[in-house]
Amino acid sequence: xxxxxxxxxxxxxxxxxxxxxxxxxxxxxxxxxxxxxxxxxxxxxxxxxxxxxxxxxxxxxxxxxxxxxxxxxxxxxxxxxxxxxxxxxxxxxxxxxxxxxxxxxxxxxxxxxxxxxxxxxxxxxxxxxxxxxxxxxxxxxxxxxxxxxxxxxxxxxxxxxxxxxxxxxxxxxxxxxxxxxxxxxxxxxxxxxxxxxxxxxxxxxxxxxxxxxxxxxxxxxxxxxxxxxxxxxxxxxxxxxxxxxxxxxxxxxxxxxxxxxxxxxxxxxxxxxxxxxxxxxxxxxxxxxxxxxxxxxxxxxxxxxxxxxxxxxxxxxxxxxxxxxxxxxxxxxxxxxxxxxxxxxxxxxxxxxxxxxxxxxxxxxxxxxxxxxxxxxxxxxxxxxxxxxxxxxxxxxxxxxxxxxxxxxxxxx
Amino acid sequence: xxxxxxxxxxxxxxxxxxxxxxxxxxxxxxxxxxxxxxxxxxxxxxxxxxxxxxxxxxxxxxxxxxxxxxxxxxxxxxxxxxxxxxxxxxxxxxxxxxxxxxxxxxxxxxxxxxxxxxxxxxxxxxxxxxxxxxxxxxxxxxxxxxxxxxx
Numbered sequence: 233x234x235x236x237x238x239x240x241x242x243x244x245x246x247x248x249x250x251x252x253x254x255x256x257x258x259x260x261x262x263x264x265x266x267x268x269x270x271x272x273x274x275x276x277x278x279x280x281x282x283x284x285x286x287x288x289x290x291x292x293x294x295x296x297x298x299x300x301x302x303x304x305x306x307x308x309x310x311x312x313x314x315x316x317x318x319x320x321x322x323x324x325x326x327x328x329x330x331x332x333x334x335x336x337x338x339x340x341x342x343x344x345x346x347x348x349x350x351x352x353x354x355x356x357x358x359x360x361x362x363x364x365x366x367x368x369x370x371x372x373x374x375x376x377x378x379x380x381x382x383x384x385x386x387x388x389x390x391x392x393x394x395x396x397x398x399x400x401x402x403x404x405x406x407x408x409x410x411x412x413x414x415x416x417x418x419x420x421x422x423x424x425x426x427x428x429x430x431x432x433x434x435x436x437x438x439x440x441x442x443x444x445x446x447x448x449x450x451x452x453x454x455x456x457x458x459x460x461x462x463x464x465x466x467x468x469x470x471x472x473x474x475x476x477x478x479x480x481x482x483x484x485x486x487x488x489x490x491x492x493x494x495x496x497x498x499x500x501x502x503x504x505x506x507x508x509x510x511x512x513x514x515x516x517x518x519x520x521x522x523x524x525x526x527x528x529x530x531x532x533x534x535x536x537x538x539x540x541x542x543x544x545x546x547x548x549x550x551x552x553x554x555x556x557x558x559x560x561x562x563x564x565x566x567x568x569x570x571x572x573x574x575x576x577x578x579x580x581x582x583x584x585x586x587x588x589x590x591x592x593x594x595x596x597x598x599x600x601x602x603x604x605x606x607x608x609x610x611x612x613x614x615x616x617x618x619x620x621x622x623x624x625x626x627x628x629x630x631x632x633x634x635x636x637x638x639x640x641x642x643x644x645x
Numbered sequence: 646x647x648x649x650x651x652x653x654x655x656x657x658x659x660x661x662x663x664x665x666x667x668x669x670x671x672x673x674x675x676x677x678x679x680x681x682x683x684x685x686x687x688x689x690x691x692x693x694x695x696x697x698x699x700x701x702x703x704x705x706x707x708x709x710x711x712x713x714x715x716x717x718x719x720x721x722x723x724x725x726x727x728x729x730x731x732x733x734x735x736x737x738x739x740x741x742x743x744x745x746x747x748x749x750x751x752x753x754x755x756x757x758x759x760x761x762x763x764x765x766x767x768x769x770x771x772x773x774x775x776x777x778x779x780x781x782x783x784x785x786x787x788x789x790x791x792x793x794x795x796x
Contacts, residue, residue: 247712247745252695278738293744319710324746351698351711 233312239266239366242311244300244332246293246318246325252351257317260358264366271309273299287331294318294328301332305339312369313343315362320348330589337503343368345504361506364463368501374641375468375500378477382438382643385426387419387454388462388631389446392488392515393602396422397632398430398437399640406430407629415446416453423454439642441465441635457642462487462631467494467501469634470598473624480594484583484613485630486603488515493587495594503591513582515603517551521575524558525568529606532572536608539569541577554578576608580616588617596622600630647789650727650756652749654720656741659731662779666786671723680719693718705751716748721755729763729789730756731782736768762789 233239241261248254261268278295282288285298297316303309316333318325326348333346345361347353368375380399388395390412396419398406408425412418419442427434441458442450443465451459462485470483483494483501491513494504507513522532544561546554554575561571599621603609605628610621626633647668651659654673663670680693693715701714704721724730732753733740743749756763764785769775 247710247715250693250697250715250745251711252693252697252715253711255694275738290746290749291744292738292742292746296744319712321708322710322712322747325710349711351695351715 233370233372235370236265237370239264239313239369240269240311241266241362241365242271242300242304242309242314243268244271244297244304244314244316244336246291246297246328247322248317248349251319251349253349253353256353256355256358257315259355260362263355263359264363266362266366268315269309269311271300271303271311273303273308277302285331285335287328289324289328291324294325297328297332301336304336304342311342313365314345315365316344316346318348320350322348333503334592343502360461360463363461364501364504367460367464371464372500374638375464376498377468377638377641378472378499380472380637380640382640383432383436384636384640384643385423385437385440386465386632386635386637386639387423387440387442387444387450387456388465388629388635389415389419389442389444389450390488390631391445391490392519394418394422394444394446395629395632396426397626397629397636398426398432399633399636400430404626404629404633406432407626407632409628412446415449419446419450419453438644439639441639443631443635456639458635458639460635460638463492463494463501463504463506465634465638466492466600466630467496467504467634468499468638469630469632470600470624470627471496471499472637473600473626473630473633474596474598474622475624476596476598476622482591482593482595482597484587484597484599485601486513486515486579486583486599486609487601488519490514491583491587491601493583493591495591505587505591507586513579513586515601517554517579518575518603518606518609520551520555521558521572524555524562525572527568527572533576533605533607533609535569536572536576536606537611539567539571539573539608541570541573541612543567543570544574546571546574546578573608573612576606576612577616579603580609580613583613584616593617593619595619598622598624600624600627602628604628646791647728648726649786649789650723650730651741652730652732652753652756653736653741653743654723654752655743656733656736658740659733659782662782663731663786666783666789667791668729668786668789671727673719673723676719676723704755710747713745713748713751716743716745717751720748720752724752724755724759727756727759727761729761729785730759731764731766731785732756734765734767740768
């Protein structure tokens with residue numbers, strides 16, 4: 233499939249046309265040169281699909297979803313990816329959505345994502361997810377890249393920090409990390425830091441890739457060869473840095489504002505979720521915790537490792553309530569070590585409850601993003617899942633490294 | 646002539662029967678037709694914009710999924726003006742199908758809650774049941790004010 237080909241995405245949905253989001257779905261798809269298609273199925277099969285699929289539900293539209301999923305798996309509908317979606321807060325649909333996603337992915341190997349919408353869901357919210365889906369379908373050759381060649385740079389414009397790396401023949405020779413204030417200026421500073429460390433000039437860079445929230449703006453600014461969302465880039469960067477490019481892996485990225493869980497096979501993302509109902513499951517909560525405890529964010533991890541999370545009751549489902557329970561526990565005499573441990577546990581618990589229920593966790597579990605450097609976080613995650621958590625070197629630079637690696641596919645000669 | 650809300654709300658057979666007996670069927674198809682033929686900025690398939698679920702708040706609380714509220718923004722106003730109702734239970738999908746079970750529950754509840762004559766009848770599975778089904782609906786429709794006979 234070439235860059236110009238339209239990517240066909242099967243829309244397996246319940247209620248999207250009644251919730252007022254259909255136009256947003258269509259709009260996000262057309263931005264990415266993709267087309268939403270509706271897998272055809274036999275109407276008579278709606279009477280039997282429940283028993284056939286093994287899931288008896290009351291809503292006919294959910295039966296329709298199952299029948300459409302079957303049409304995709306059996307190849308009746310020729311598509312490049314699948315978008316499974318239903319209303320947010322509908323328990324019946326949530327069960328069907330998750331099982332359908334698992335079924336399609338396991339039975340067809342097609343990239344598939346699921347999302348629950350409200351009437352406020354916009355095309356911009358859907359864009360990153362659909363972009364990852366279309367990339368997997370369209371740029372498989374690029375994702376197969378295992379080595380970085382030539383001199384390339386990657387810039388990751390995150391919600392909290394902007395990261396940049398300069399790489400040369402599979403080695404990071406310069407890195408920059410600054411808080412994101414003004415997107416362009418922060419990116420310029422981060423890249424300059426990386427170039428200075430590498431002892432190179434901007435002209436020496438043979439290809440550049442941008443990712444993160446500010447990727448489109450930076451892509452234009454740097455005239456980037458690759459502008460790519462963070463799900464693809466981060467999963468590629470994670471398996472590259474962890475040296476697990478072949479086989480299966482699970483990547484968890486706890487960013488400054490959101491988090492992602494990605495199931496990866498041979499370096500290519502399969503199922504993934506991106507979320508965080510509230511910033512309670514992000515680095516921002518840990519940042520606020522360290523501020524309240526009067527320690528630097530870099531010290532929070534060591535503090536947490538020395539504490540016992542069980543001594544403090546905390547659930548940061550909402551960042552405001554999370555901080556409230558933190559303040560309450562300190563007022564009751566809890567020691568900072570226990571509070572720090574509870575904060576780390578709370579973040580990973582939320583990721584476990586919200587994200588890891590939706591992707592299959594296959595070892596190794598690679599934890600990346602700035603929060604992975606806070607020692608209490610990988611420890612809490614390992615304790616919760618009872619498996620070893622792998623934090624690769626430069627895990628905080630994951631997006632920038634992934635972008636530099638993938639951009640090297642554009643190095644000429 | 647009475648305004649009769651039907652359930653399933655998109656049943657062509659029920660809608661036709663109501664019309665044959667001189668009443669006005671309140672059915673989803675009419676509303677959808679109105680939506681897709683009214684000139685506006687937005688396009689099909691159903692011309693439901695994010696405003697739909699907001700209008701649906703009149704019938705279902707904000708914690709009810711957007712898809713239910715969007716459907717209720719179409720069905721709710723029909724129930725509001727209904728003077729009689731026919732609810733067919735356990736109907737086959739080919740008889741009329743409402744996609745969402747939660748919307749169905751709420752629709753039936755709102756029809757029952759209204760102080761109007763309502764006929765509740767089970768979907769037939771045999772010829773005998775079929776005859777009784779048509780007879781009962783016909784009798785109900787005839788008994789409504791100014792109901793005519795198609796014979």
